[in-house]
Amino acid sequence: MEKQTDVVIVGAGGGGAILGLALAQKNIDTLVLEQALGPPTGIRGEILQPNGQKILDELGILEQLPCDAVRPVQFFHFRQIGGGRLCTIDYDLLPPPYNRALVTRPHLAHQIVLQALEQRRPNSLWYGASFRKLLRKDQQVVGVEAEVEGRSVKIAAKLVIGADGPFSKVREALAIPTQLHRYPESYVVSILDCPDDLEETQYCIGRQTILGLFPVAQKKVYVVYMVPSNSMAAVKTAGLSALREKWTTIYPELHRTFETLIDWNQTAYMPTGRARAATWVRDGALILGDAAHGMNPHASQGRMQAMVDAMVLAEHIPTWLEQGDYSAATLRVFEACRRPHVEMLQRLADEEAFFWNTGNPIVAYLRNRVFSTLDRNRRLRYNVLAATAGLRDSPPFGWLDRLQAVGFLPDPYANDLPAGAVPVVS
Numbered sequence: 001m002e003k004q005t006d007v008v009i010v011g012a013g014g015g016g017a018i019l020g021l022a023l024a025q026k027n028i029d030t031l032v033l034e035q036a037l038g039p040p041t042g043i044r045g046e047i048l049q050p051n052g053q054k055i056l057d058e059l060g061i062l063e064q065l066p067c068d069a070v071r072p073v074q075f076f077h078f079r080q081i082g083g084g085r086l087c088t089i090d091y092d093l094l095p096p097p098y099n100r101a102l103v104t105r106p107h108l109a110h111q112i113v114l115q116a117l118e119q120r121r122p123n124s125l126w127y128g129a130s131f132r133k134l135l136r137k138d139q140q141v142v143g144v145e146a147e148v149e150g151r152s153v154k155i156a157a158k159l160v161i162g163a164d165g166p167f168s169k170v171r172e173a174l175a176i177p178t179q180l181h182r183y184p185e186s187y188v189v190s191i192l193d194c195p196d197d198l199e200e201t202q203y204c205i206g207r208q209t210i211l212g213l214f215p216v217a218q219k220k221v222y223v224v225y226m227v228p229s230n231s232m233a234a235v236k237t238a239g240l241s242a243l244r245e246k247w248t249t250i251y252p253e254l255h256r257t258f259e260t261l262i263d264w265n266q267t268a269y270m271p272t273g274r275a276r277a278a279t280w281v282r283d284g285a286l287i288l289g290d291a292a293h294g295m296n297p298h299a300s301q302g303r304m305q306a307m308v309d310a311m312v313l314a315e316h317i318p319t320w321l322e323q324g325d326y327s328a329a330t331l332r333v334f335e336a337c338r339r340p341h342v343e344m345l346q347r348l349a350d351e352e353a354f355f356w357n358t359g360n361p362i363v364a365y366l367r368n369r370v371f372s373t374l375d376r377n378r379r380l381r382y383n384v385l386a387a388t389a390g391l392r393d394s395p396p397f398g399w400l401d402r403l404q405a406v407g408f409l410p411d412p413y414a415n416d417l418p419a420g421a422v423p424v425v426s
């Protein structure tokens with residue numbers, strides 16, 4: 001063995017970096033292996049939901065986010081393309097202090113988490129280190145072999161954690177059966193200068209068309225545009241002017257902003273997928289985040305849930321180390337605690353994908369009716385918001401709620417909010 005540690009985490013993405021930092025703050029000997037050569041760069045919007053803000057606050061990261069690079073957003077407007085406003089979601093319905101979404105410069109919070117980890121525990125984060133295989137003793141996982149700068153390094157660890165994303169190699173090495181689903185829709189994203197300064201999020205929905213516009217700090221806007229999966233070559237062949245024209249037709253108010261899209265380097269293509277791993281634990285090893293439960297981005301919770309996984313694990317790991325017990329039976333407490341919530345969100349995200357992405361006029365009609373009901377019905381609106389904010393474990397709609405949402409039944413409690421919610425004058 002060339003290196004020994006208590007915990008080895010493969011992947012310094014949304015979940016792995018948070019777990020590395022949380023364990024470093026508890027003085028647990030941890031090594032994080034990241035295949036990339038440095039912190040992430042590139043085009044990517046970062047939307048921190050209330051549950052993610054709370055975690056960053058607990059880790060002391062939230063206060064380090066520079067004010068001029070973070071944009072608090074209170075209102076999300078859903079609009080029908082070619083029609084009017086369907087519904088407005090107001091984050092102020094949620095209890096303070098996390099009663100807003102935060103949109104940051106690309107990767108900002110993530111980069112600060114990585115810096116904090118390196119400061120707290122120097123040399124505990126290895127860039128350019130790719131997982132190759134698991135080390136085993138009988139059935140127990142006892143470490144990993146990684147390729148670091150072209151050299152093979154063996155790392156002995158009491159616990160191995162696969163935080164290596166939806167196509168996890170750790171999960172594969174653990175022989176965990178997994179359903180992987182690629183959605184037929186992907187996204188072209190861009191961050192553009194926004195001279196017209198967009199105050200609030202606009203989410204424009206039509207038939208098989210979605211254009212999301214999220215205000216970012218420093219007069220920028222994060223543009224998210226749905227395209228068929230594997231269609232980027234076709235989108236590029238059609239040309240930038242065709243793309244600009246489409247966006248301008250959908251949201252003419254930002255035509256000056258869309259005109260600043262002049263190079264494909266200002267865009268990125270983001271495919272979407274769902275992962276459902278049959279189990280998240282084996283003797284001596286476990287998986288978290290997208291490796292265990294990737295979900296459709298409509299839930300706006302994939303990264304947040306990877307962070308919640310990390311915080312739950314950071315609570316359990318010290319006890320496991322103290323007891324010297326890393327059996328699957330013991331580690332399963334983590335899966336039992338987290339699986340119901342993430343599966344609820346996966347189902348919710350799939351339902352949203354079915355209705356929001358549809359090209360079917362009847363489904364689109366029902367969807368628009370639901371949005372219109374949500375606009376009037378504070379109780380249902382709160383339920384949906386609380387789920388998106390990561391503050392609700394159960395689905396936002398029961399069967400009765402569904403009938404009320406499409407307007408087939410009246411809702412006598414439409415103005416009621418659950419205990420703990422912030423009452424506002426509507």
Ligand SMILES: Cc1cc2nc3c(=O)[nH]c(=O)nc-3n(C[C@H](O)[C@H](O)[C@H](O)COP(=O)(O)OP(=O)(O)OC[C@H]3O[C@@H](n4cnc5c(N)ncnc54)[C@H](O)[C@@H]3O)c2cc1C
Nearest residue numbers: 011013014015035131164165289290297300301302303304
């Ligand atoms: C279009 C789109 C929009 C999204 N919007 C949101 C949103 O608004 N809110 C939200 O919460 N989530 C959102 N998500 C989801 C979010 O990006 C993921 O759920 C989140 O990144 C998962 O975190 P993770 O740590 O599990 O995996 P990742 O963040 O994917 O991290 C995995 C890490 O492992 C590393 N790695 C992989 N293989 C190896 C290896 N063999 N050796 C070493 N390192 C390795 C990778 O380089 C990477 O750094 C969105 C996703 C998409 C596609």
